[in-house]
Amino acid sequence: xxxxxxxxxxxxxxxxxxAGDTFVHRLDPRSKLLATLLFIVGVVSFGxxxxxxxxxxxxxxxxxxAASGMPAGLLGRxxxxxxxxxxxxxxxxxxxxxxxxxxxxxxxxxxxxxxxxSIVFRFMLTVSAALLLVGxxxxxxxxxxxxxxxxxxxxxxxxxxxxxxxxxxxDEGIRMFRARxxxxxxxxxxxxxxxxxxxxxxxxxxxxxxxxxxxxxSCRGFDGAFRSRTPVGWHVRDxxxxxxxxxxxxxxxxxxxxxxxxxxFVQ
Amino acid sequence: xxxxxxxxxxxSFSYPDGTPALKDVNFRITxxxxxxxxxxxxxGKSTLIHHLNGYLMPQAGEVRIGEVPVTRExxxxxxxxxxxxxxxxxxxxxxxxxxxxxxxxPLNLGLPRDEVDQRVTDSLSVVGIEHLRDRPxxxxxxxxxxxxxxxxxxxxxxxxxxxxxxxxDLDPWSRRQLxxxxxGFKHTKIIATHDLDLALDLxxxxxxxxxxEVRKDGKTREIFSDEEMLLECHLEKPLRMQT
Ligand SMILES: Nc1ncnc2c1ncn2[C@@H]1O[C@H](COP(=O)(O)OP(=O)(O)OP(=O)(O)O)[C@@H](O)[C@H]1O
Ligand SMILES: [Mg+2]
Numbered sequence: 001x002x003x004x005x006x007x008x009x010x011x012x013x014x015x016x017x018x019a020g021d022t023f024v025h026r027l028d029p030r031s032k033l034l035a036t037l038l039f040i041v042g043v044v045s046f047g048x049x050x051x052x053x054x055x056x057x058x059x060x061x062x063x064x065x066a067a068s069g070m071p072a073g074l075l076g077r078x079x080x081x082x083x084x085x086x087x088x089x090x091x092x093x094x095x096x097x098x099x100x101x102x103x104x105x106x107x108x109x110x111x112x113x114x115x116x117x118s119i120v121f122r123f124m125l126t127v128s129a130a131l132l133l134v135g136x137x138x139x140x141x142x143x144x145x146x147x148x149x150x151x152x153x154x155x156x157x158x159x160x161x162x163x164x165x166x167x168x169x170x171d172e173g174i175r176m177f178r179a180r181x182x183x184x185x186x187x188x189x190x191x192x193x194x195x196x197x198x199x200x201x202x203x204x205x206x207x208x209x210x211x212x213x214x215x216x217x218s219c220r221g222f223d224g225a226f227r228s229r230t231p232v233g234w235h236v237r238d239x240x241x242x243x244x245x246x247x248x249x250x251x252x253x254x255x256x257x258x259x260x261x262x263x264x265f266v267q
Numbered sequence: 268x269x270x271x272x273x274x275x276x277x278x279s280f281s282y283p284d285g286t287p288a289l290k291d292v293n294f295r296i297t298x299x300x301x302x303x304x305x306x307x308x309x310x311g312k313s314t315l316i317h318h319l320n321g322y323l324m325p326q327a328g329e330v331r332i333g334e335v336p337v338t339r340e341x342x343x344x345x346x347x348x349x350x351x352x353x354x355x356x357x358x359x360x361x362x363x364x365x366x367x368x369x370x371x372x373p374l375n376l377g378l379p380r381d382e383v384d385q386r387v388t389d390s391l392s393v394v395g396i397e398h399l400r401d402r403p404x405x406x407x408x409x410x411x412x413x414x415x416x417x418x419x420x421x422x423x424x425x426x427x428x429x430x431x432x433x434x435x436d437l438d439p440w441s442r443r444q445l446x447x448x449x450x451g452f453k454h455t456k457i458i459a460t461h462d463l464d465l466a467l468d469l470x471x472x473x474x475x476x477x478x479x480e481v482r483k484d485g486k487t488r489e490i491f492s493d494e495e496m497l498l499e500c501h502l503e504k505p506l507r508m509q510t
Contacts, residue, residue: 015363016403138363164361171357171405212358215322219351220423221375223343229370229383 014131017070018138023237024068029137029145031238035060035245036133042249043125048115049101052259054122056252060245061128068136078131079124086123090116139163144226157224164213169206176202271298271426271455273319273349277328280314288314290479291328296472301456303466303487306476307501312431312459313354315476319429319457320349332427347376350425350454354432356412360404365415366391368404372423390422394448410441417448427455434462463505467491475500 018025024032043057065075097112134142139160147156176198251257273296280289288311296302304312317323318330321342330337332345353359362368366387373383391397394414399407404415413433420428433449434442446468449456460466466473466487473490475482477500483490491497491508503509 019364019401209358212353212355213361216351216353216359217361217371218343219320219322219346220372220419221343221347222371223375225375227374227377229367229374229380 013074014135015138017068017074017135018141020069020136022068022136024064024136026237027136027241028232028234028238029141030148030234031242032133032137033142033145033149035242036129038246038249039129040126042253043122043129045253046118046122048118049111051114051118051121053252053256054118054125056257057125057249059248061125061132064132064136065128068132070132070135075128075131079127082123082127083120086120089123090119093119140226140228141232144228144232147226153224156226160226161210161214165206165210169202172205172209173202176205272296272331272333273427273455273457274331275315275318275328276331278315278318278325278330279327280318280323280325282314288479289318292476292479292481294474294481294484296455296457299453299455300472301470302458302472302474303470304457304459304474304476305461305463305466305502306482308461310476310500311479312476314479316351316429316431316457316459319427320346320351322351347423348425349427349429350420350423352416352420352428352430352433354435356409356416357405359416359419360412363403364401365396365404365407365418366400368415369418369422372419376423386422386424390418393421394418395444409436410438410444413437413441413445417445421452425454427457428452429457431459432461433458434460434465463491463502464507467505467507475502 039057039060043054046053061075064070065072093116094110094112097115098110099112100108101111101114102109137145143156143160146159147153180198275292275294278289278292279287281287292311292315294302304315306312314323318325318337319332321337321339324337324339332348335341335345337345360368362371369387369390370383373386378386388397391400394417396411396414396418399411399415404412407415413436417433428449430449434445437445442462442465446465449458449469456469458466458470470487472485473487474484475490475496482500483493483496491504494504497504
């Protein structure tokens with residue numbers, strides 16, 4: 001199997017984990033979606049030089065991963081896959097912003113490095129929260145919650161199909177990639193022209209395939225509404241879950257907890 | 268019951284790129300019949316099957332399912348009546364686990380939860396794959412995928428089963444299993460296939476398609492004895508009838 005195939009199957013692992021049955025899995029999708037949104041808003045709204053205040057937010061993915069049995073290794077590998085994007089976004093900061101803001105021991109640290117670190121942290125936090133949401137709720141649950149919380153149904157369905165098409169696209173990609181490597185005997189990389197052609201074909205194939213899948217769904221009565229086999233309902237535990245985390249995020253957003261703890265030790 | 272009737276009247280269809288796929292096709296299939304559509308590659312079998320549940324709409328003529336013409340208005344009811352098994356089971360399995368996939372149809376019918384669960388269990392046991400319940404469909408073997416796809420279709424309790432190449436990519440044993448399974452169904456069965464031995468086993472009637480036209484329509488044995496016609500349509504006598 002090529003690397004691509006391994007990654008692809010790992011996205012599928014999320015679906016399987018989502019079928020688990022822990023406290024976190026049993027929560028109403030809406031409470032998890034809302035908690036995740038609050039979390040993301042909290043993390044994203046910090047100033048660009050904020051690093052230490054972000055640290056308490058790591059508690060959320062850690063607790064959620066532990067409580068839901070999501071393997072840390074899987075989460076880590078997923079983060080590594082998206083890491084290049086974070087690096088791409090932040091990598092110029094150290095070069096553009098050289099003003100010295102602080103120092104770690106004798107080493108002066110420029111604003112660029114701080115904002116770079118901040119970006120990487122935020123990426124890790126938001127991506128792992130999103131992965132945990134899908135991994136404990138399932139994409140159907142997430143879309144169901146979106147719709148229940150007022151997202152127009154067409155968008156919720158779009159979201160669902162987008163996720164499914166991701167698989168379709170990856171699958172078609174794998175097949176083509178296999179076919180190509182089976183016929184390129186030199187093992188050399190193909191030229192850019194061939195890649196362009198392959199991508200064009202890939203899109204057409206994915207669209208045709210997506211149409212067939214959509215047909216299969218409508219053949220079995222899909223009318224755009226989400227129906228779930230596991231009964232969902234808002235319980236006291238959902239309110240409690242949401243309130244506890246909302247309180248924690250608010251405190252962590254307004255007060256720099258590590259700084260306070262640090263100053264307690266210094267005194 | 269008349270609602271098991273499947274009828275095509277002067278059905279013609281060309282693909283948007285101009286490829287003519289069906290030309291003036293006529294047939295009438297009555298309740299409980301098993302009919303095979305055979306023909307060489309490109310003869311129009313899949314195109315025809317796709318007309319039976321409104322994936323493709325007739326460009327000329329009409330298709331009727333139980334006295335109801337297939338139109339945009341009637342298509343959702345028709346899809347409940349006609350269960351469709353696709354040529355590629357990968358197209359049909361799109362949920363995270365096999366049981367979710369099987370539950371998809373019954374849930375959309377608005378059945379209560381315990382009945383949905385019952386249907387899932389029943390359908391899985393009819394095709395003999397209870398043990399695959401919680402497996403993700405994309406990790407199954409070809410034969411297992413086919414079985415799962417069949418379970419999905421029968422969970423919707425259709426009156427008519429339309430199948431496109433149900434025995435392709437199956438090993439001889441799985442193929443046998445499939446034939447036995449299908450032979451046990453009381454539904455009206457419409458099977459598009461290259462597998463003439465399967466047609467011989469399951470269908471009392473065969474319709475031969477050639478270049479988008481109905482070449483011959485008759486009793487299975489008779490059609491398979493007409494070697495000249497079979498050869499003209501790029502087909503061969505089933506192995507079991509060759510001596
Ligand atoms: N999406 C499409 N666009 C254009 N032409 C098509 C399309 N699908 C099929 N055709 C053409 O329509 C004709 C009938 O195709 P169809 O798929 O119905 O054949 P088939 O009998 O199912 O063949 P096979 O046994 O290989 O599955 C063929 O000539 C084919 O090239
Ligand atoms: Mg075909």
